[in-house]
Structure formats: structure tokens, C-alpha cells
Amino acid sequence: MGFKEKMNSLKEEYKGKKMAPAFNALHTFLYTPNETTKNGSHIRAVDDLKRTMNTVILALVPVLIWGIFNAGYQYYAAIDAANGIIREPSLLGNFLTWDNFVIGAWTVLPLVIVSYAVGLGVEFVFAVIKGHEVEEGYLVTGMLVPLIVPIDIPLWMLAVAVIFGVIIGKEVFGGTGMNILNPALTIRAFLFFAYPTWMSGDKVWVHNAVDLAGTPDAISGETILGTYAANQEPIYNTFDMFFGFIPGSVGETSTFLIIIGALFLMFTKVASWRIILSAIVGAAVMGLIFNGVVDQGWITETSKFYGLMSTPFWKHLIVGGIAFGITYMATDPVSGSQTNKGKYWYGFLIGFFSIMIRVFNPAYPEGVFLAILLMNVFAPTIDHYVVQANIKNRMKRLKLRTA
Amino acid sequence: MSKDIKIKRGLDIKLVGEAEKVVSNAPKSKTYTIKPSDLHLVTPKMMFKEGGTFNAGDPIFYSKSDETIKFVSPVSGILKEIKRGAKRVITHIVIEADGKDTYADYGKMDPATANAEQIKQRLLSSGLWPFIKQRPYDIIADTDEEPRDIFISGYNSGPLAPDLELVLKGKKAQLQAAVTALSKLTEGAVHIGVPKGVNSVFSDLNDAVLHGVSGPHPSGNVGTQINKVGPVNKGETVWTISAADLVIIGEHLLTGKFNPERIIAVSGSCIEKPKYYRTTLGSEIATFLYDAGLKDEKARLVSGNVLTGERVAPDGNLGYYHNEFVAIPEGDDYEFFGWNKPVFNKISPTRALTFSWLSPNKKYDLDTNTNGEHRAFVVTGIYEEVFPLDIFPLQLLKACMVEDLDAMEQMGMYEVAPEDFALTEFICISKQPHQAIIRKGLDLMQKEIG
Numbered sequence: 001m002g003f004k005e006k007m008n009s010l011k012e013e014y015k016g017k018k019m020a021p022a023f024n025a026l027h028t029f030l031y032t033p034n035e036t037t038k039n040g041s042h043i044r045a046v047d048d049l050k051r052t053m054n055t056v057i058l059a060l061v062p063v064l065i066w067g068i069f070n071a072g073y074q075y076y077a078a079i080d081a082a083n084g085i086i087r088e089p090s091l092l093g094n095f096l097t098w099d100n101f102v103i104g105a106w107t108v109l110p111l112v113i114v115s116y117a118v119g120l121g122v123e124f125v126f127a128v129i130k131g132h133e134v135e136e137g138y139l140v141t142g143m144l145v146p147l148i149v150p151i152d153i154p155l156w157m158l159a160v161a162v163i164f165g166v167i168i169g170k171e172v173f174g175g176t177g178m179n180i181l182n183p184a185l186t187i188r189a190f191l192f193f194a195y196p197t198w199m200s201g202d203k204v205w206v207h208n209a210v211d212l213a214g215t216p217d218a219i220s221g222e223t224i225l226g227t228y229a230a231n232q233e234p235i236y237n238t239f240d241m242f243f244g245f246i247p248g249s250v251g252e253t254s255t256f257l258i259i260i261g262a263l264f265l266m267f268t269k270v271a272s273w274r275i276i277l278s279a280i281v282g283a284a285v286m287g288l289i290f291n292g293v294v295d296q297g298w299i300t301e302t303s304k305f306y307g308l309m310s311t312p313f314w315k316h317l318i319v320g321g322i323a324f325g326i327t328y329m330a331t332d333p334v335s336g337s338q339t340n341k342g343k344y345w346y347g348f349l350i351g352f353f354s355i356m357i358r359v360f361n362p363a364y365p366e367g368v369f370l371a372i373l374l375m376n377v378f379a380p381t382i383d384h385y386v387v388q389a390n391i392k393n394r395m396k397r398l399k400l401r402t403a
Numbered sequence: 404m405s406k407d408i409k410i411k412r413g414l415d416i417k418l419v420g421e422a423e424k425v426v427s428n429a430p431k432s433k434t435y436t437i438k439p440s441d442l443h444l445v446t447p448k449m450m451f452k453e454g455g456t457f458n459a460g461d462p463i464f465y466s467k468s469d470e471t472i473k474f475v476s477p478v479s480g481i482l483k484e485i486k487r488g489a490k491r492v493i494t495h496i497v498i499e500a501d502g503k504d505t506y507a508d509y510g511k512m513d514p515a516t517a518n519a520e521q522i523k524q525r526l527l528s529s530g531l532w533p534f535i536k537q538r539p540y541d542i543i544a545d546t547d548e549e550p551r552d553i554f555i556s557g558y559n560s561g562p563l564a565p566d567l568e569l570v571l572k573g574k575k576a577q578l579q580a581a582v583t584a585l586s587k588l589t590e591g592a593v594h595i596g597v598p599k600g601v602n603s604v605f606s607d608l609n610d611a612v613l614h615g616v617s618g619p620h621p622s623g624n625v626g627t628q629i630n631k632v633g634p635v636n637k638g639e640t641v642w643t644i645s646a647a648d649l650v651i652i653g654e655h656l657l658t659g660k661f662n663p664e665r666i667i668a669v670s671g672s673c674i675e676k677p678k679y680y681r682t683t684l685g686s687e688i689a690t691f692l693y694d695a696g697l698k699d700e701k702a703r704l705v706s707g708n709v710l711t712g713e714r715v716a717p718d719g720n721l722g723y724y725h726n727e728f729v730a731i732p733e734g735d736d737y738e739f740f741g742w743n744k745p746v747f748n749k750i751s752p753t754r755a756l757t758f759s760w761l762s763p764n765k766k767y768d769l770d771t772n773t774n775g776e777h778r779a780f781v782v783t784g785i786y787e788e789v790f791p792l793d794i795f796p797l798q799l800l801k802a803c804m805v806e807d808l809d810a811m812e813q814m815g816m817y818e819v820a821p822e823d824f825a826l827t828e829f830i831c832i833s834k835q836p837h838q839a840i841i842r843k844g845l846d847l848m849q850k851e852i853g
Binding site for chain 2: 004007024031032034035039041045047048049050051052055058176178267269274333334338339383391393394398402
């Protein structure tokens with residue numbers, strides 16, 4: 001009896017029992033099930049939810065790998081900086097090195113493991129309690145979470161946040177497909193409001209910076225947004241910002257790789273190009289408005305908003321988490337707008353509000369996650385108006401005929 | 404007021420095992436079965452007891468809710484058995500043919516001179532009425548309602564679709580008689596969708612408005628054509644009749660006999676010699692299946708279209724409205740890492756490591772595997788790509804699932820039939836049963852609103 005047959009007989013054995021969803025989740029991970037169609041459409045297209053989620057994960061892998069190397073790179077760069085040496089980044093020279101990888105893997109992989117273990121654990125428990133299959137939503141969430149947190153975040157905090165995010169953000173609404181807010185962002189929002197000292201400042205973005213603070217070996221690394229918010233010029237050039245040799249949350253730094261991921265997602269039709277495109281437009285429009293305000297001289301260098309407001313609009317798109325947020329989180333189909341017309345508005349407003357929050361909240365200049373959460377809440381409203389337009393047309397048609 | 408119907412959104416599903424354009428006579432079936440489940444919402448009241456004898460065309464039962472709607476026997480013979488299911492609901496009416504082929508003669512009727520009432524009575528008394536379906540609700544037409552328009556699709560765009568030109572060859576007189584008769588029953592017009600730019604059997608019919616149809620499936624679905632020509636509003640009724648059933652109606656008017664002969668396409672990758680067969684409504688599928696040859700014992704046998712048809716057992720019968728028979732492989736097997744491997748041999752609406760977009764003309768050998776488990780609706784924006792109606796498919800499905808009658812009514816439930824959701828069901832990533840959801844929603848509306 002082969003492995004496949006063994007698994008099948010096990011499945012039959014578990015059928016109807018409480019642990020069946022847990023077993024099936026593992027089984028369907030290895031094999032697509034032997035389920036066949038009933039009446040109706042006797043054939044089905046090949047895509048299932050696992051494949052969709054898997055595609056998103058594939059698009060995240062380059063970003064994750066970059067994040068691992070960058071963790072090590074930023075660590076050594078900060079040490080050099082503390083000793084007065086300025087590092088020139090070079091991809092093969094001092095970025096893709098074994099030392100960087102060791103530091104990165106040592107810090108990033110535990111985040112990934114904790115995120116998946118805790119999150120999937122919660123999903124399994126709920127599936128068993130409620131007797132439904134384990135849905136795949138967490139596969140992507142579990143990958144997103146380690147990429148949107150600072151590198152040294154204590155693992156217990158992450159675990160608590162994941163439990164909160166999955167239960168309050170998703171399961172109370174009925175699980176995957178029913179949630180209002182993006183679960184990954186719910187987790188980040190929880191961390192942000194519960195442990196703000198771990199989510200901002202100039203000590204959390206570089207490995208060991210918190211532990212070394214106050215010692216003679218103290219190191220630091222401010223994100224570019226933080227620098228701008230403090231009305232200073234960042235020490236990094238545009239090239240570094242675009243390719244990602246900068247401090248920041250694990251996965252957000254390399255705009256270049258995120259663009260590749262976005263192109264892949266749009267090409268595979270897994271992410272909505274409507275949302276991505278209109279979000280970029282929205283961010284650019286808001287950035288241009290602020291640039292215009294500065295050009296008019298309404299805001300001067302003494303203003304605390306000056307730094308971020310005068311940042312060129314296109315630079316807003318390559319610094320901070322906006323590219324990452326637009327690509328991987330605004331496009332979440334469940335919490336986003338569900339109509340095609342609505343997606344244009346949804347995306348545009350995300351981009352628009354991201355930059356607005358960024359500029360007007362210098363204490364914590366990362367606006368994209370708040371903007372997406374805000375628009376998650378308004379997505380049903382947008383859809384409502386889109387659907388109403390269709391309903392109104394139908395009513396008009398009816399009146400025309402009866403008149 | 405003819406207008407062309409051109410649709411962009413849709414999907415042509417190309418499958419292997421297309422029927423060769425040869426028509427064979429299927430051996431005569433010993434028994435003929437009518438399943439009331441094919442006649443949606445009809446509760447049969449039998450007019451014969453088991454053992455009763457009748458001619459072809461004699462009424463054998465009528466609808467409990469409307470006694471004027473009669474159902475007639477497709478052949479002469481005796482009522483062999485009335486099979487019943489739970490709560491004594493009649494599930495199968497089995498007629499044994501006596502081989503004499505005697506017909507009840509209703510007399511000829513010239514549709515050009517007959518008036519509307521005469522035609523209506525004739526359709527009702529001679530068992531032709533059940534071929535007329537209505538929207539809203541996709542059920543046999545209500546005898547009290549006058550239809551705003553009548554729609555006929557002269558084009559089948561579905562997978563492995565029978566070639567209507569072949570099926571309707573030489574039936575022009577019958578089609579004309581039926582169209583003329585039907586045109587008297589409506590204030591509006593008889594609209595016929597025909598493939599654009601092709602000289603079809605419908606091309607110079609009188610008393611009808613022809614619309615040139617182009618675009619991918621479901622352009623040939625009558626629901627699509629209604630939506631583009633004149634969508635059903637609240638309070639309106641339109642009728643739909645399949646082209647093959649028109650022939651039966653027309654022949655009855657011309658000869659006075661009920662002769663439900665059908666030329667069906669027998670196709671699918673499990674059929675050895677896929678081709679066309681001349682058979683009769685309700686025949687045993689074994690009659691033609693034996694001749695066509697079945698490659699695989701475990702094949703899924705479908706009476707009707709592979710997207711909308713009904714699963715039948717090897718000893719089953721051809722459905723009441725079906726003009727096709729398909730056999731495809733059962734997919735009750737596991738596939739190792741089937742969800743993340745690149746896929747070349749199956750159709751996909753996306754490009755997520757699936758490569759069917761590279762070869763749009765390739766023919767696929769699909770099986771009945773669902774390729775994944777049932778999930779909640781997650782992915783959005785994908786149904787719209789194959790759904791040409793001016794309706795929000797996902798939102799309407801959700802309204803049906805939560806039984807929100809107001810939303811269903813407002814979002815266009817009167818316009819749709821389950822078959823309009825066959826393609827969205829095919830591509831559904833969450834593997835939801837769209838057609839069943841819509842059917843349930845329509846039934847609920849019919850019950851609550853009427």
C-alpha cells in the first residue's frame with residue numbers, strides 16, 4: 001500500500017470525527033483532494049485557494065530573502081557607523097555575505113516560525129471547534145507578519161499579537177473570507193498601539209540596537225521616514241532607497257524587489273492591477289499636492305511638517321512601507337473593495353491617505369497601514385455605492401418601460 | 404430593430420472528444436423515462452395507473468399546480484412503473500414501448516391562419532407547452548402570463564456543443580411553423596440569436612427578429628442574449644425555447660403528431676467514437692452509448708452539457724430537455740502537491756503557475772475533480788471576466804446565500820437562470836456551487852414573491 005492509499009484510508013477513518021479538519025488540512029497540503037463535482041458544472045478550473053495563496057507567498061520570497069541579508073547588513077553598517085566608518089553598499093561585496101545571512105537568518109527566521117506556528121495553531125483550533133475545514137487565509141498572513149515588524153521585536157509580543165489578530169481580526173467574523181480588516185495589519189496595529197516603543201524610534205530597526213543602547217557600543221539606525229520627519233536629509237541616496245540598503249521593517253526596504261513581486265502578482269491575476277495602479281496614482285497626487293503647498297511657500301522650513309512635505313512625490317513611493325503595503329496588503333481581496341469600479345476608488349484613497357497620514361503624523365510617519373485599515377472599513381461602503389448605481393440603472397429601465 | 408450582440412467577457416472551454424459530424428440512428432430504446440425533476444417545480448398528477456396503455460402523444464400526466472399543462476408520452480406503449488422517492492414523490496415515470504409507434508393525431512394546424520388562443524390551447528393540450536420556459540425563475544411558462552418577448556438561441560457556444568446546423572438540417576419548415584405560431588403569442592417579438600456572419604438555417608425565417616451573435620461562451624446562452632437585447636424587468640415575463648424543441652413544436656403543427664425525436668451529440672474524452680445520434684426524448688442512454696463505445700468504466704456520464712447537465716447512471720435515461728450526452732473521466736484521485744505544481748493540462752482563469760493562457764486553442768481533457776476544496780468566497784474580480792451580463796455576480800450570489808429577497812430583486816435575479824452562472828462556477832476558486840445557489844434563490848423568490 002502506497003503512501004497515497006495510506007493517507008486515503010486514514011482520511012476515511014477520521015471522517016466525521018472532531019480532528020478531521022486538522023488531519024484534512026495536512027492531507028490536502030500534500031495532495032489535492034479526490035473530491036469530484038456534483039451536478040451543475042461537471043468540470044472545474046484548476047485554481048483553488050491554496051494555489052492563489054501560494055502565488056502570493058512566492059511573490060514574497062524575494063522580499064524575505066532580501067530582508068534576511070539586509071538585517072545582517074544593517075547590523076554591521078551600524079557598528080561601522082558607530083566607529084565613524086561610512087559603508088558603501090555593494091550587492092556582492094558586502095551585502096550577500098555569509099555573515100549577513102547568519103545574523104539575518106538568526107533574527108528573521110524565528111519571526112517566521114513563531115508567526116506560522118502560533119497563527120496556524122489558532123486556525124486549527126478554531127477549525128476543530130467549529131468543525132469546518134482549515135482555510136488557507138493564514139498562509140499569506142503568516143508570511144506577511146514577519147515582514148512588517150521591526151527585526152528585534154520580542155517573540156512573545158509577536159505571539160500575543162498574532163493570537164489577537166487572528167481571533168479578533170478574523171475568527172470572530174467567521175474565518176477566512178468573512179473578515180473586515182486585513183489580519184496582518186490588525187496584528188501590526190495591535191503591536192503598534194500596545195508596544196509603541198518597540199514599533200518606532202531609531203533603536204528598533206537594527207539588530208541588537210535596543211540591547212546596546214546606553215552602552216559604549218551603542219548603535220542606531222533611523223528609517224528614512226524618521227529622518228525626514230525630523231526635518232533632516234537622509235544619509236542614503238536614491239539608489240540605496242530604491243534597492244533597499246536601508247533600515248526598516250524586515251520586508252519593506254527593497255522597492256525594487258517589491259515592484260517585481262507586484263508585477264508577478266498582477267501578471268498572474270492574483271492581485272488586482274486596479275488597486276495597485278490607482279493606489280500609486282493616489283499617493284502621487286497627494287505627494288504633488290504637498291509639494292505644491294511647499295512651493296507656494298505656505299509651509300516653511302520651521303514647520304515640523306516641512307521635512308516630509310517637501311520630499312519629492314516620487315520619493316514617497318520608494319521609502320517606507322507604502323510600496324509593500326500597496327502590493328501585498330491593499331490587494332487583499334477579502335478586506336478590500338470587491339467591485340471592479342470600487343477598486344479604483346479604494347486604491348486611490350489608500351495611496352492618498354497614506355501620504356497624508358505620513359506627513360501629518362511625524363511621531364510615527366508610517367501611514368500606509370493606517371490608511372489601508374481605514375479603507376478596509378470603508379470598502380463595503382464604496383461597494384455599496386457601486387452596486388447602487390447598477391440597481392438604479394435597473395430601476396430606470398423599469399420606469400422607462402412602464403411609462 | 405435587429406441588433407448585433409457582441410460580447411467580450413467570457414471563456415471558450417475547448418475539450419477533447421468533439422462529436423464527428425455524422426448522424427447515426429440509435430437503436431430503439433425499450434423503455435422511456437420521464438423524470439419530474441427535469442421539469443422544475445412540476446408535481447405530476449398521473450392520468451394512468453401502472454399498466455395503462457397509450458399512443459405516442461397521449462397525455463399521461465399533468466401539473467398539479469396548473470391542470471392545463473399536460474405532459475404526453477414520447478412513444479406508444481404501456482406505463483410500466485411509477486418510481487417514488489421520499490414522501491412518495493414521483494421520481495421516475497417509466498414507459499415501456501410497444502414498438503407499434505401509433506400516434507395520437509391532433510390534426511394539422513396552419514399557424515399562419517390560427518389565432519393566438521387556438522395556438523395556445525394546442526400547445527397545452529398536446530404536451531408542447533413544457534418546452535416553453537419562462538424567465539423569471541427559469542421554469543415552465545406560466546399559462547396566465549403573456550410574454551413580453553420570446554427568445555430563442557440559434558447558437559450554442561458551450562463546450563462540446565452540438566452543431567445546430569447539423570441538428571436542424573432540413574427542418575426549416577418545422578422551425579418556420581413554430582416561430583410563426585409563437586409570434587402570435589406575444590406582443591413583442593420572437594428574437595433569435597444566430598452566429599454572426601454565418602448563413603444559418605434561421606437566416607431567412609419570417610416572423611422573427613434575428614440578432615448576429617459573436618464572442619466567447621456564454622454568447623450562445625439565451626440568458627446572455629436576453630440581457631443584451633432586452634433584460635427582464637420586474638413584472639415582466641419572457642419565454643425561452645431551445646432550437647431543437649422548436650422543431651418538435653413545428654412538426655406537431657405540420658403533421659398533428661408528437662414526435663420528440665432528437666439528434667444529440669454524444670461526445671467527451673471517454674467516448675470511443677464521438678458522433679451524433681438520432682434518438683428520442685427519454686431514451687435509455689445505453690442505446691447509443693453501447694454503439695459509441697465507452698473507454699473507461701468509471702467515466703462520469705452527463706445528460707446535457709458538461710457545464711449544466713445532469714449526472715446519469717449507466718442504466719439512466721436522456722433528460723427531458725437535453726440535446727447532448729457527454730462522458731468524461733471521473734477525477735476521484737489525489738494529486739501530489741497538485742496545488743503548487745505548475746499546471747499545463749488543465750484550464751485556468753489565472754496565470755498562477757498555470758499555463759492555459761499560452762495556448763487558447765488547445766483542447767483539454769478535463770476530469771470531474773474539483774481541484775480543491777470548498778471554501779468561503781475570497782478572490783474577487785475574477786467572475787466578472789467571464790460574466791457578460793450587466794449584473795454583479797458575486798454580490799448576487801451572496802444575496803442568494805443570505806436569502807436577502809430585496810437585494811436579489813434589485814440586483815437582477817429576475818434576469819438570470821442557473822445556467823448563466825455555469826462559467827463562474829467553472830472558474831470559482833472557492834469551489835462554490837453557483838448554479839445550485841442561484842436555483843435555490845430563484846425557488847425562494849418564486850415561493851415568496853410569485
